[in-house]
Amino acid sequence: MVYTISELANLAGISTRTLRFYDEKGLLKPTDTSEAGYRFYDEEAVLKLQQIMFFRELDFALSDIGQILSRPDFDRRKALEEHLQVLQKKRERIDALILTVIKTIEELQGGKKMSDKERFEAFKKDMVKENEECYGKEVRAKYGDKAVDASNAAVMGMRREQFDEWKQLENQIKELLGKAVQEGKSPESAEGKEIARLHRKWCSFTLKTINDEIHAGLAQMYTADERFMAYYDEKVTGCAAFLREAILKSVNA
Secondary structure, three states: OOEEHHHHHHHHOOOHHHHHHHHHOOOOOOOEEOOOOOEEEOHHHHHHHHHHHHHHHOOOOHHHHHHHHOOOOOOHHHHHHHHHHHHHHHHHHHHHHHHHHHHHHHHHOOOOOOOHHHHHHHHHHHHHHHHHHHHHHHHHHHHOHHHHHHHHHHHHOOOHHHHHHHHHHHHHHHHHHHHHHHOOOOOOOHHHHHHHHHHHHHHHOOOOOOOHHHHHHHHHHHHHOHHHHHHHOOOOOOHHHHHHHHHHHHHOO
């Protein structure tokens, strides 16, 4: 089957302008172009467009998609299997949120009252999954599956008040970090000591044991791993390094 640019655009639910843009970027070249300039796409082009749209759905940059698809070892089946896993996780998250909304509506209509645990179950599950996907491999390698599983269980077992306090403390630490760095404070200052103390308290919500060694190990990860650094340096550059030094100074005091 061969499609014109308009036919393929309608089939995929995108605009012809998008297809022309993909052509300009070298992502999806027409299979053939007539003397009059009309573009035509065969089955292979259709499959490639599907792959591009899968990657776009997962928020990949166009430049990254181009590099992936142009690799000699690109495996379409493997890529689709990976897409499927990600989409299934998204579906699980959405299903959990939908269930929470349905239960809340039923309660507002005079139905069964939800427990505080039920109200926040989906949000906590989502956060645990996100943390696992972002940092799980490195943290498990450093501290072991048992410690990480216990930490995740602690999050899921939090009451609403505990969860709120934990998240508020996290935001407070980030705010204090940003202010300390912008004001040029030293990690050894009173502000640095307070940030280290609050961070240790924050860790205690999810870690059964939080001693100097564990605290120092976490501090080192904040600058050794670019994802942790990006999290703390999101608004003010230097916060991750400040937090690391503040914690190390506090445990060595």
